[in-house]
Amino acid sequence: MLQPRTIFLSDEFKIEVDDAHAYVRAEWLQPVVEERFVVEAMRAHEAITSRKAERVLVNAMQVSVIGPKTKDWLANIYFALYCHTPLKKMARVMPDNLFKKLALASVTTRASAAGELTYEIRDFSSEEEAVRWLLEN
DSSP: OOOOEEEEEOSSEEEEEEGGGTEEEEEEOSOOOHHHHHHHHHHHHHHHHHTTOSEEEEEOTTOOOOOHHHHHHIIIIIHHHGGGSSOOEEEEEOOSOHHHHHHHHHHHHHHHHTTOOOSEEEEESSHHHHHHHHHOO
16 A cells, blocks of 8 residues: 655645655645745656656645636646656546636646647545545556
8 A cells, every 4th residue: 555755845735755656645735826836836746757656646625726827837838747757647636616626627628638648637526536546557
């Protein structure tokens, strides 16, 4: 089973890794301003690429409301960055807030519509479901 250890922790964001399972877990601990969102998202990207992660869990339960500029960046740039990594699966635990959930879902839809993603992204309502899917072969 997974045994993640924390490699980064701030008031807003946490990154855990389990190198034996090529797994990285990122969690938003509280909402942040958009500039900080991008900084922390890139910190997660660095951890994922440097560890050659194949499975990523993003717990977005406490994520900020994402504005149009950040949604464009996520859909057009951020998700494409992972196409040049060993990433196979990204699971996102979605917030309960419908507006935040729809914003995040629209980003994934736009990124997938470009047809360039080399990995699978799925959204979940619980972390247990997400981890189960990530660990399937």
